[in-house]
Amino acid sequence: MPLLGGVRPPIAALLCALLAVAVFPTLGLAAVHEQEVPQAVRDAERRIAEDAAASFGTSVDVRARAVRRSAASVEAPASGAPEATLRSLLAAGPRVRGGVLLDPRTGRPLAASGEKVPLTGVDVAALARSGAADIAPRPTTSESAGPRLLFFARVVVPAPARNQDHARDAARERRGGTRAFLLVVSDKVAALTVHGEGRTGQVVDRKGKVLATSAATGAALTPDTEDRALPSAAADAGQRTGDASGSMLGDGHDGLRRVAGWASVAAVDGKDDTSGLGLTILTFREVPPAKGGADHTGFAIVAAGALVVIAVLVTLVLWGIVQRPLLRLHLSAARLARGACGLPEARAELARPVPAGAFGEPGRVGRALESIRRQLLGETGPEPVPPPRRRPGVRSLVVVCALVIGAWGMPLLFLLNRVPDARAVPAAVVADQQARTEAAADRVRQSLGQSHADLTAMASAIAGAPRERATEVLRRGRADHPTYRSLYVLDRSGAIVLRVGKQPLRPLLHAPAGNGISPIGASGKIPAIAAYAQLKTGENDENDGNAKGTAPAVVVAEIGVDALNDLVARPGLGRVWLTDEHHKVVAASVDFEAFQSLPSRGLTRLVVKTDAAPGGAGSPASAVLHSGSAPGGGPSVAAAAPVAQTGPAAGLRWRVVSAEPAAALKLAAFEAQARTMLAGLLALSAGVACLGWLHIVVVRPLRTLANCAERLAAGDRRTVLYPVHHDECGSVARSLELLRQALAEQDRGAEAGVAAVPAPSFHPGGAP
Template identity: 55%
Template sequence: MPLLGGIRPPIAILLCLLLAVAATTVLTISLTGRHDVPQATRDSESAIAADAASSLRTSVEAEADALRHATRTYKPAKNAAPSAVVRALLATRPTARGAGLFDPRTGHQSAAGGETLSLVGVDVVAQDHDSHGGDIPARLTRSDGGTPRLLFFSRIKLPDAAKGAAASRRRTWLLVVSEPVSLPPVHGEGRTVRLIDVDGNVLNTGAAGTTAPTAADRALAETAADTAHRGPRTTDTSGSLLGERAAGRRTLAGWAPVVPTGHADATRDLGLTVLTSRQVASSTAGAGHVRFAAVAAAVLVLIALLVTAVLTLTLQRPLLRLHLSATRLVRGAHNVPGADAEEDDLTRPVPLPRFGEPARIGRALESIRRQLTDQAGPARVPSRRRLGSRSVLAVCAVLIAAWALPMLFLINRAQAATSIPAVVVADQQARTQAAADRVRQSLDQRYTDLTALTRTLAGRSPDKDRSPMQRVLDDHPQYRSLYVLDRAGAILERVGAEPLRTITHTPTGSGITTVNTSGRIPSIAAYAQIPPATPGAVAKAHDPVVLFGEIDVRALDRTLSRPSLGNVWLTDQRHRVLAANVGFRAFQTLPDHRLTRLAVQTEGAAGTAGASKSAVLDADAAPIGKQSVASAAPLALSGPAAGLDWRVVSARPAASLRLTAYQVQWRTMLAGLLALSAGVACLGWLHIVAVRPLRALATLAERLAGGDRRTVLYPVNHDETGSVTRSLELLRQALAATARPSGPGARLPVPSATRETAPRS
C-alpha cells in the first residue's frame, strides 16, 4: 500500500491535528491574563504618554515658528543698537528668560538680555553651519543654576553698523532665545508626568503640582530613557514599564520620546522623553482560565480518540480485511503456483464486516466464492440500503462540531459592561480630553498666526501687497485660504483656494467660528480685526477690517487621529460633525444616538464649558460596533475657542482592547475554528479518497455477485479500494471463463443499466 494514499493517512492526520488543537488550547488560553496589570491598561498608559509627547512636540515647534515669524517681520530702526533689538524681541515673547545676538561666522555675542544664556554643549557656529541655511532645531540645555532650558534659534537681518547709519547693507545675525521647559498637559486622576533627558535625569521644571522624584522614580526614569534611546526614535514610538508593587498596587509608567515631526536624524532630536506614571491595582484576573483550558483540551482529546476509534473500527480495519480476502480468493480462483494451501483455499468463508459498504462488499465476495465452488448461483442484490460509511463520517463530524461550535460561538463570550475595567474607561476619557487639547492648541495657534499677520497688514493695501498673506499661507499648510473683508463683508483680497463661506457678515472682535452651515465640506475659520494704520482712525467702507483664515478640515482630521483612540469626531454646539478621523458627511449627526446623549451630558451650567464624560456602550445595532468604550470632552475652557461649545467625542470598539476577557474570547474562538477546520478538512479528504470510491465499489461488487459478467472493473485508486477492485476484476474474469450454469437466472441478459465501467473518483 502507498505511504501517502489510502484510508490510513486522513485518520492519522485528523488525530494529530485534533491533539495539536488541544495542546494549542492549553497553551494559549491558560497563559492569558497571567500578568498582574492587564495589557490593555499598559497600552493605554503608553498611548497617553505618546499623546503628551505629541502635545509637547507641537508646542515646541509652534514656539520655534513664532520666533522665526517675529524675527522675519521685525523692522528695527536704522540706528537701533543690538541690545535694543534683543529687548524688543524679548518683549514679544513673555515666556522667554533670556536672549542673545550672535555672529554666526565667529560665534561672538554682540548683545544679550534677560538671564545669562548657557551654551554648554552648543556650538553656535556649528549650529548655523549644519542647518545649511534652513531652520535650526531647538536644543536642550541647562542654565547656570541647573534649570533645564530650551534654546530656540532664528536668523535676523539688521543694518550693518560698520557701514554707518545710511548704509543699505544688512547683516545676518543669529538670535538665540532661552525658554523654560514646560510639562505637557495630561489628564486622569492620580497620574503624574515628568520629562527626562537622555541620561534618565528627571528635569525639574518647577511646574505646580510636581513632587521631587523618589529613588524608585529615578530608577524608572533611567529604565525609560534607556529603552527609549535603544532603538530608532520616531513620532510613533512609545511603551510602558512596570514599577514596584506595594499593598496590592503597582506603579505603571508610560514613555514616549519628543521627536520633531519629519526629522528622524539625531541632530534634530531634543533628547527629551515624556514619562507618565500612576498607581494601578495589581491582580491576576486570568488565572481562573487555566482550569477551563485543561478541561476543554481533555474533552477534545477524548473526542479525537473516539473519532479515531470509530473510523478505524468501521472503515480502516474492515477495508484492510477485504483487501486480504479478495487477494486470497484471486489466488484460489487462478490456482497461483507456489501459493500456500490455506491462502488459496476457496472453501474458507470470507469474514463479513458488520456495517456499511464493507459489509456489502464482504457479502458479494462470499457469494462470488460460493459461485466459484459451485455452491450457489448469483446472489440477489438487496433493494433497500442500510446506513453506510457516510453516516460514520456524519457522526464523527457531529462529535467534533459538538466541541468546536460552542467554543466558536457560545463559550467565554465577553460582556462589555463587566469585562472592561473602570481604569480603561477612565483612560479613554483622558485620551479624549487630550484630543480636545490638541484641537484647541491647533485652533489657538491658527488664531495666533492670524493675529500676528494683522499687525503686519496694518496700514497696507492688500490688493497691492499680498506677500505677507502668501508667506503665511506657504508657511502654514493648515490654512486652505486667507482673505480680507471690508465693513460690508465683501472680500477685498484673498490667497489660496476659493473660500467656502456662506456667512457673509463682518464679525466684531476676534476668535474661531464656522463660516458655513451646509455644503460638502465644513469650514472652520480663525478671524482677527486688522488695526487701523493710525490709532483711533475710523475705517472707511472699503478699508480692510477683518482677516479670515479658513482652516483645512483635513488638518483637523489629522489632529484628531491618534493610534488606538478609535473613531473621533469634532462636533459643534448642535452636535453635528465638523471633523473626524473617519469618513463623514458635513454637518451630519453622530452615528449613534448614545454618543449624542453622552455629548449632551458634558454640557455644564451657563457660562461654563462642562466636564468630560465616558461610558461603556453595550451590544446594540450601532455603526460604531457592538461593544464600545465612548467618551466626550468639551473643546476648551479658555482661549479663542472657549465660547464655541464644541465637543470631541470618541468611541473605541471594546474588542480592540487587549483585555483578558476579550483575549480569552478570541483564543477560544480560534481553538474552535481550528478544530472545526481540521475536522472538515480530514473528513472531507476521507470521503473523497475512501468513502465515495467504496460506495461505488460496493455497487459493482453486488452486480458481479448478482451475475453481471460484462462490466469491466477498472481500478482507479492506488490504495486498498483499488486493490479490492483489481481482485474483483480478476474474479470476474475467472467467473466468465468457467461459464458454469449456476441457476435459473445465470444466463439472462445483463440489463443495459449495468453495462458501465467503474466510476472514476
C-alpha cells in the first residue's frame, strides 16, 4: 500500500494530531501568569519614551536648522570684523545663551558674546575640517551654568579691506574675496514634554547624568520620587544591548512599583556623526502592582485530559467500525478471487464464508461478497438488489466523530476564558493610550506651529524684496519643510503672483487678513490645509494707485496631507485618525476617504467628550470601547485629544483619535484567551483535516464499492469494475472484477450446456 493511501494513515494522523494538540494547552496556558507589572504597561512606557525622544530630537533639529538658516541669510557688516559679524548673527538668529565665532582651521576664538560657550571636550577644529555642510549639535556641560547644547553653523562673509584691522588674518583666510568662520552657540537643554498623570521625563547623557527633568501633571520632582539607578541603567542599556529603546522596573514603595522606559535620541541631520547626540530619554511613573491573577494550570490539565479521552475514543471507534472491517474485506475479496481462478487447489478458498460486517458499507460489501461466493459454488443465483433505505453508514460515523471533536474545540474557540469587557484592560494601560494620543496631538501642533513660524519668517524676508530674491527664499523654505506642498504669494485681489512647488489643490480665492492656519473647504478627495502670513508693506505701496490691488499681500503654504499622516502614525498606537471640527477625518495612519466619519459611534462619542464648552479649551478623554462599539469586533483601548489649545492651530479645533485592539496588548488575560482559542482552532483544524482525508480516501470509494458489489451480486455482469485507488478499496475493486469475469464465464458455460463444476467436498477436520 502507498504511504499516504489506505485507511490506516488518516486514523493514525488523527490520533497523533489530537494528542499533540492536547499537549498545547498544558504547556501554553499553564505558562500564562499575571505579572506584577503587565508587559503591556512596560511596552507602553517604552513607546512613550520613544515618542518623547522623537519629539526632543525634532526640536533640536529645528533649532539647529534655525541657527544654520540665520547664518546663511544674514548680511555681514561692511567692516567684516568678527565682533560685528557675531553681533549681526546673534541678532538675526534665535535667542541663545551665548555665542562664539571661531577660526575654522585652528579653533581659536575670534569673538564672543553672552555667557561663555563651554567647548571643553569638543574638538571644534576637527569638526570644522571634516567638510560636512551640517555639523550635528553636541551636548556639553558648563561648570557654572550646567548642561548645554552646542549648535554649529558655517559662516561666509566678504573679506575686509587690507588697510583695516585684522588685515593680516584676513589675508590668510581670504578665499575668493570671502572669509570663513565657524559659529558656535550654546543654549539650555530643552525640557521634555511628557504627558500622563504622574509621569516624569529626564534627558540623560552617555555617563548617566541627568541634563534636564520635567514632570507631567501630578508628578512632583522631589528626592523621594527620584531613582538614581534608573538614569545610569538607561544610559548603559543601549550601549550594552545595542537596542534603541527598552523598558525596566524600578524600586517599589508605598504599594506602588516604578516602571520606566528609555529611548535613544536618534541622530539629527549631522551626517558626520552617526552616534547622534548621545542622549537618552528616560520616562517613568509609579503604577499599582497587579493583583493575583487567575491560574490556568487546572483548566489546562482538564482540557488536555478531555481531549486525550476524545482522541482515544474516536480512534477506537474508527478502528473497530472502519479500519478492521475494511482490512477483513480486503483479505476476503482476495481469497475469493484466488478461488475463482479455476484451479482445483484454489477452489477450496470458496468453501469459507465471508465474514460480513454489521455496520454500514463494510457490511453491505461483505454480504455482497458472500452472495457472490455462493453463486460461484452454484448454491444460489443472483440476488436482487435490496431497496435503498436511509441507514447510517460510515459517512455518518465520520460526521459524529467530527461533532465530538467540535464539542471540545468550539467552547474553547468562543466561550471559555473570555475576558469580560468591564475589566478587560487595566486603568494604567488606558492612561498610557491617552498619554500617547496627547503626544501625537502635540506632534501635530508643533509641526503646524513651526510651519507657521517659518512661514512668518519667510514673509518678513521677502517683503519688499525683488522677485528673484523672493523666489529663492520660497525655494529654500520649501526645501527645508517637506510638509509644504506648495508655496505661493497672493496679491490683494487674490491672484497668485509667485509660486514654488506643485499646483495648489484649492488656492485661496481671497487674501486673508492676519496670520493663521485654516482648512480650505470641507469636501473633496484630498483635504487641503493652508498656513498664511501677511507681507509687511510700506505706506507708499498702500497709497500708490497703480500698485493698489496688485502688490504682494500674503504668502501661503499649502500643507500636504501625507505629512499629517506620517505625524499621527506611531508604532503600537493602533489606528489613528485626525478629525476636523465636524469630527470628519482629514488624515489617518490607515487608508481613509477624505472627510469620512469615524469607523464607530463609540469613537465619535469619545471625540465629543473632548469638545470644549463655550470659552473652554477642551481636554483629552479615553475609554475602553466594548465589542459592540469598537472597530474590529473586540474591545479596544481608545483615546482622543485636542491638537492645540493655543497658537495658530487652535482655530482648527482638530482632534487626534486612536484605537488599539485590546487583544493586541500583552496582557495575561488576553494571552490566555488567545491561547485557548488557538487550542480550539488547532483541534478543529486537525479533526477536519484528518476526517476529511479519511472521507476522501476511504468513505467515498467505499460507498461506490458497496454499490458495485451489490449490483454484481444481483446479476450485473456487464459493468466493468476499474480499480481507481491503490489501497484497500482498490484491492477489493480488483478482486470484484476478477469475480465478475469468473461469474460471466460461469454464466456462458451454463448457457452452452456445459455442466457446472461441482463444489469440492471436505471431510470434517480437513483443510478448507
